[in-house]
Amino acid sequence: MNKLRNLLPGHNSRRYLLLLCCLVWSAARAEEIQSPNKQLTLSVVLQDGGVPAYSLTYKGKPVLKPGTLGLELKNTTSLTNGFTQTAATRRSFDESWQPVWGEVKTIRNHYNELAVTLTQAATKRTMLVRFRLYDDGLGFRYEFPRQKELDYFVVKEEKTQFALNGDHKAFWLPGDYDTQEYSTVTSNLSEVRGKMKAAVTPNASQTTFSETGLQTPLMLKGNGLYINIHEAALVDYSAMHLELDDKTYVLESRLTPDAVGNRAELQTPCLSPWRTIIVSDKAADILESKLVLNLNEPSKIKDTSWIKPVKYVGVWWEMITGKSTWSYTNQDNIKLDSIDYSKTKPNGTHGANNTRVKTYIDFAAKHGFDAVLVEGWNTGWEDWFGKHKDYVFDFVTPYPDFDVQELNRYAQSKNVKIMMHHETSGSVRNYERHLDTAFQFMNKYGYNAVKTGYVGDIVPLGHHHYDQWMINHYNYVLTKAADYKVMVNGHEAVRPTGLARTYPNLIGNEAARGTEYESFGGNNADHTTILPFTRLIGGPMDYTPGIFQTKVSAYNPQNNSFVHSTLARQLALYVTLYSPLQMAADLPETYEKHLDAFQFIKDVAVDWDDTKVLEAEPGDYVTIARKAKGKSSWFIGSSCDENGRTSKINLSFLEPGKKYVATIYADGKDAHYEKNPQTYAIRKLNVTSKSKLTQYCAPGGGYAISVIEAGR
Template identity: 80%
Template sequence: MFCLCLLWHTAAAEEIKSPNGQLRLQFALQADGVPTYRLTYKGRDVIKTSKLGFDLKNAPALTSGFAVAASQQRTFDETWTPVWGEVKTIRNHYNELAVTLTQAATSRTLRVRFRVFDDGLGFRYEFPKQDKLGHFVVKEERTQFALAGDHKAFWLPGDYDTQEYSTVTSNLSEVRGKMKDAVTGNASQTTFSPTGVQTPLMLKSKDGLYINIHEAALIDYSCLNLELNDQTFVLESHLTPDAVGDKGYLQTPTHSPWRTVVVSDRAGAILESKLILNLNEPTKYKDTSWIKPVKYVGVWWEMITGRSSWAYTDATNIKLDSVDYRTLKPNGKHAANTAHVKEYIDFAALHGFDAVLVEGWNTGWEDWFGQSKDYVFDFVTPYPDFDVQELHRYAASKNVKMMMHHETSGSARNYERHMDEAYKFMVDNGYNAVKSGYVGNILPRGEHHYGQWLVNHYLYAITKAADYKIMVNAHEAVRPTGLSRTYPNLIGNEAARGTEYESFGGNNADHTTILPFTRLMGGPMDYTPGIFQTKISVLNPQNKSFVHSTLARQLALYVTMYSPLQMAADLPEHYNQHLDAFQFIKDVAIDWDDTQVLEAEPGDYITIARKAKGKSSWFIGSTCDENGRTSTVNLRFLDRGKKYVATIYADARDAHYEKNPQAYAIRKVNVTSKSKLSQYCAPGGGYAISVVETTR
């Protein structure tokens, strides 16, 4: 369904409401021609009067002296079908206001386009083609988000190079005092302010409004950060700079990404919002049949924990074009060897997994980390103990795909140099998905992970992969902004602290009760759940870390941490010790027809139910923080008149994420749409349920 209604106005103040009338957007020019906007929800301030505009390099600012030349309103309503996703169809329904502004002193034109949905606001800047503004350099974007008070915030330190920090929960007024401790070490990091924070920024007001600020459709532009004035509680945009400090090189006609504000008085509505996806363009691909959700295992966790090695040898100072690895002594710890990978292929085939990821298969791992090395990998040359052709043959005989790994070591220039050859190598050897990585400082030197240059590189890698019908899972890349709608072969990202950090000291117990409200707002995360052996010392006696989760919650994450790319990240030997619990990982779907948030409070708990694509089965996951709780859910989402068997994988009564993480219990109960379930969740725990229709 599509509806388009147009109205033209020329007043200096405009107002539009959401389709349901609960959100109201007001645009106005202040007396000195400063453009402003204001957003209210059910009569309560979400964003108080806030300024808009730009500072330009070597040119007058686009912040004041404006007059309204024209304005246009329209209503839009359609329903579209994602290639993969949390629901079968998505409604895209909004009221739009586009205000065209002219700056008399410079004869330049700027347009601000607002779209108000029932669940929030999106707006962007548009620069029409014009005589007085062609090529220009952004010194800073001056978008403000003036908040109504000292909200509770779930925030990460503002950084140009990493999102891999633990989320801090505090009032906005406490950000400055907590910033020093919040900034923990990383392979590449560049913080910029004692009050700078990242998006997505999740907030909760004192009167119970849930507010999420982010961006959508980040293309050919720098990533958005937010600078907090902790006296007035005004957030102002702070774009990631390039190597010389500029924020963006643009040429008209062009536009910015969308700035997004998702709002509700119900926490679950934030998780259900599709506003960011709706602000992205439809898919660019005519054929999407090659894009498929993937459930996989891999040679990865054993290296992360230190049990095995990515590198084939302990030699150092390696130059790829002048070394013959066959002459070097193996270190005996290299995990990506043919015989060992076959064990993973056998395990995947036995249990019905789609693919096997192998890291450390290619030459160069001995001399890559922290060296600022340009020609660091070639992405096509295997180590002597990794037989590409034999593993291709063996995996194909078992109906299992191999998943490629490309670590760039931050040398994006080198990756682009080898990209066509690397993707062709993948196709020739049966790989249709790649996990890429950008660990370390970026080359070209001085560029940042989230600047305009790298934003363009990431999209280049995605679109180039599509030429070869390859799906992409990018780690250490810019945080997602809904581009998976336009480029659905982007089936995963990391862009946050994932499970690997459980081996580096641990994630907080509330970590996975926050990520869906923050990182996952822009797209799915390759979180790599499913760790059953939570004591890392079992794999590596030198590593005393432990996974801050019960085993039952590891199952729940397959539902609460949405992704069409899901890994069973632990070792096969650990799954073989708990095959009854492993059954849930085998059964759980990774593509969905429906999703319903049953319970939610950021930082405390999340309970989500999802219906498998094209099937009658439902899966429920619940995760909670370190306090534990009792979860009570209503199963009214089940089809009326039908009978189901619910298999419940739950924490035992004595389970605890630190003291007794592997204590779980499995039981089956008969349920219908009239049933209610009450289930105990241990501290750092949760539960998972598969609900299967039965005729008995």
């Protein structure tokens, strides 16, 4: 206090007392809570002008400097300033719950909560900001109780800030209202503007919005910390992006606009999605976090017995490579009601024909797979891409060479399901008008899972893939599918936000560059070492791994692309890229040539009791071990970037006193993702919980290990 007094000219006691009172008053307005383990501290304060702000520290290190909160409203006073705090409540919560499927059997939901009620004097409106502080991070959201002063309102923009403490290294995608299918750029935040133009590569539908706009989940590294920013429980709201101020390193939310430019249209009582910050000084902790899942509501589906993880093959990769076609003919400019396919000459390359589909069914049955995905089975594929047609597919009419009844009878005789495919061509109104009929058709013919697609611009035009209207559509499809006991695998939809906890029939999502891009020019060699830290934070990805023939020209001489991965790493992806829906994406004929390596795909589980992240560094490497659901078996996968590395792990997670046999599927001598990708070596070792393993990973390579209890 003496130092403070000495700062005042002439030691003016009146000024000193006034300043002291202001400091005490400001401190009184600040609210703080700590995480259960006391390593994270959240501070919430009203700044000058009644502007709400928050900051976050981890083990005494600043994670986020004070950043403002609030919403800018359309045609009325915004909820950004002029607030007074009228209440602050605290509580602690601790429970454990079991997911229908997942990376672990049991998830602990343990947090300390602070709910701050703010009242805007000028409008008498009330806004509550609810903060939940976990050991692994923070979640917060806006809540608006029913009130006559705020009934129906339109969000012009959300003004949430994430004020970073420096020029962090970032793993980022260009901000885009319609696609996440970009290669991740690794750079400092200060370099984003200069790298943005090259980062924006062509896509079937894309709407970038800024030279410094970024997508979530955004992975960051700086000041000895790993930080991940995302959102949870995206319902009746538009998806959040981030606008970077590359001078101050403050990120501010940017919501996806709808067709008339509104970010969200709300009516009280209502609430926003959670804004999430996962933080640790260990990269592995980011991957093991369940914060996003915990911030979602429990399952709304009471009977979940019909929801089962799936391992499948499919008539897909041969079309992606150009070996086969989705369409039955080569005609274009057609209308469904003006073409008689039974009288039209087929093109001879249609993949979804009876003979070919039975080949996949036989292969699935022989090797114990659950299902066969068939794309291109239904009429309409000749003339739809990029045409903005309202009516393209009816989702129930097969091509002449696809016998629905016979193929499903054949599949059932082999104890195999056929997986439905619904490509909407972005025509959302058309899909909704056919939805009940399409699901009834699935029930009739024994389909229990559907892969949906939203390729191209959204119709009605003006809407974006991630605006509020489309978010409500995706969630409507989930609830409608649940009525028919149908599992959904959404492609080209919004990136997940943990909503699979609430609707566990959301069995898979794409929402990033998957394996298909290996046929479109290739994914970067470090791609699969970044995805676990970015896209997979919100939920599992249907990445479609397992490509053994890495030269696409082997299937289509006109396509010179290649898979940027060794064969051994393709096996590792079944562990490192978690999904309860896993595809063996290559052709049966190719797998038959490599049955020794294919054995790992047959053996690896798709549902888990436990997960351990053994090594991790975003953009460099990921090594993960998982314990199969209800079994003593473990599976390990390791993926590295273009530099290669030597992986060193210990097996202390195994049950002490038991003996196991480890089968190691590794890169062969001189393996390299570009020069020699298909060479691999398989060996077996006897191991226990005391064992340690050292394994070289080739550039763009990795390894996979099955660890089976001896005698099993």
